[in-house]
Amino acid sequence: MAIHPLRQRVTGLMQAAGVQPDGPGECDPRILDDHFYGRVLREGSLGLGDSYMDGWWQVGSLDGMLYRLLRHGVDERVHGLRSRLDDLRAWLLNLQAGRRALAVGERHYDLGNELFEAMLGKRLVYSCGYWRQADGLDDAQEAKLDLVCRKLGLRPGMRVLDIGCGWGEALKYAAQHHGVEGVGVTISREQADYARKLCAGLPVDIRLQDYRALAGDTADSSFDRIFSIGMFEHVGAKNYRAYFEVARRCLRNDEATGGGLFLLHCIGSNVSLRHTDPWIARHIFPNSMLPSAAQIASASEGLFVTEDWHGFGTDYDRTLQAWRDNIEAAWDRLPPRYDERFRRMWRFYLAASMATFRARRAQLWQLVMSPHGVPGGYDAPR
Template identity: 45%
Template sequence: MSSSKEIFEKMFAAGGIKINGDNPWDIQIHNPKTYDRLLSGGSLGFGEAFMEGWWDCAALDEFFFRVQYHRVDKMIPRDFNTFKYVLKAKYMNRQTKSRAKEVVRMHYDVGNDIYQRILDKHMLYSCAYWKTAQTLDEAQDDKLHLICRKLKLEPGMRLLDLGCGWGGLSKFAAENYGVSVVGVTISEEQAAMAREVNKGLPVEIRVHDYRDLNDKFDRIACIAMMEHIGYRNHRELMETVERNLSDDGIFLLHTIGGNYSTKFTDPWIDKYIFANGMLPSAAQITTAAMGLFILEDWHNFGVYYDRTCLEWLINLKKSKDVFVEQYGLPFYRMWEYYLNASAASFRSRKNHLWQVVYTKPKKLGLYEAVR
């Protein structure tokens, strides 16, 4: 019978990864209990072992790329707790209104200072657009212009910024395109900052669940929110947008997506990063929109998320001493693990970034796509 170390070595060899090897993507084991922890605890145990300093890797993004591209991650066993999690995700709505606040408390309300150090000047926690940009700020500027141009914003229009975060898009659209904006979030910390940065602008920030919206808008943008709501709520999101969008309006959905329809996410991501979330597939998105909208444009620039995550990682490392002092080394290593794994998921084409443009059936004429 093979030892846990032998199983571990054989599994990672499929991705060209050696244990304590010389390549920058080779994994360096500091605690031999790591082998048992991966085999007994799956991805959750493996991620926690990294947070606790049991193993390291010089090129963590390349390690994760090899794991995902060569599907080594599919060989990682699932423990009993993982199966309990899968069953819970399959048979429960993990994104009710009360549960929706879990991810906010865990990931967004930990402190605005974290995101101010990691993100760009607009505080945008979503994929940047690197078509011609050279810096993160330029790439996020270009992304905001892209969104506004796809929405075909005109002065005097009313825009709903659904899942507005720290108010970056709301501010940009009001200042550069002359629209009035309603931004919606369920995070009190985000709302406080969004109101501050939008002072003096025709921008209203509301704190409530998206499902409670009953209003009318010329344009609706939903940026990096669908990933959080769970597959059971996809249709309700689309129905909410349809109810609040004027008949001649335009809706832009900006979301991470996956290659397969699923009903759960990685257990480590669920526990430490995005509680109750999951990445939609193209099929799940189109099914949720069926009969409500006309699909006008589908734009995939997920390869740009690789660079975006690495830029955030550079900023994270610049503030390592601050994060370790305020939150502890495991917290810093959690972010390091998360950003490297995320970058690799887009590099390997396991995950994607989609901007999808919809109109309502009563809107006539040609929609001209923008890039």
């Protein structure tokens, strides 16, 4: 029997990555609907993810299969129409300005705190842990918060700004362990409400506010230290310069001491792009994108001296695996709105993220910057 050309082409692409449709291995997908082949060729990664959500295929090791496809560049050989349209949209529009800037808060971070409480562990820290000496997720997240505070040299009495404060865990840690006072901004109403309760009794002010609304020209908006953990991925290339200008404006300016310090913790791309993966944009992080090293350097040029650039992207694979273990153990305790289709979407999201870091297609960076350069140099903690 002749093999249909669409099936033959998809099978050939997968085989080049060591993946065999309907094969015997744990990374070999079992195809349950033959429309899968045409959909993947028409829609690229969007078709692959959506067909998984629709139950058209299943696989023993989802992250293992996606890792093989990414490692061998299969995604670069199949581009759907949605990817081309997203590229055009990003070229014509500022996708992270005005009402569009609020979309990720409404559609992702406001999904429900019970979902993130079940997944993230002891602390609601939705970013990469630091696993150098950690025995588990909670230890890795505490080590990351400790690392951020040590890199910034936090001391009692300092005033600290958290751009994209999430559920307030980093500011709470800094206030409790280093005696600082802080301001955190987020565009998620659910996060802001949670963070205010979490930080009750501490000198921490949580604001439901876009980062661009930070003035930086009054005592109320002037800070000794600034950090931003896992938020820069939502800023967008057209706004990178404005983001660094806000941080620079809000940082106290003392040339004799080199000024304050700004720590940026973000996922990074190996290449400069204008938009994110179409499936991620549709279902997980609308209007998001990963910055490249070149984009960060260009946007911060003339505003900051980069004192330290620390990469530990392989730690994100371990963090994501821990999140997957947590959420898989919790599904039956969560509300019915997280139905089977949602669970398949969430599994694909976590597995694709693991595969991306494992294949070294994405990085995790912590940058420490100063306005004028630290006199005598900056000694970077690890």
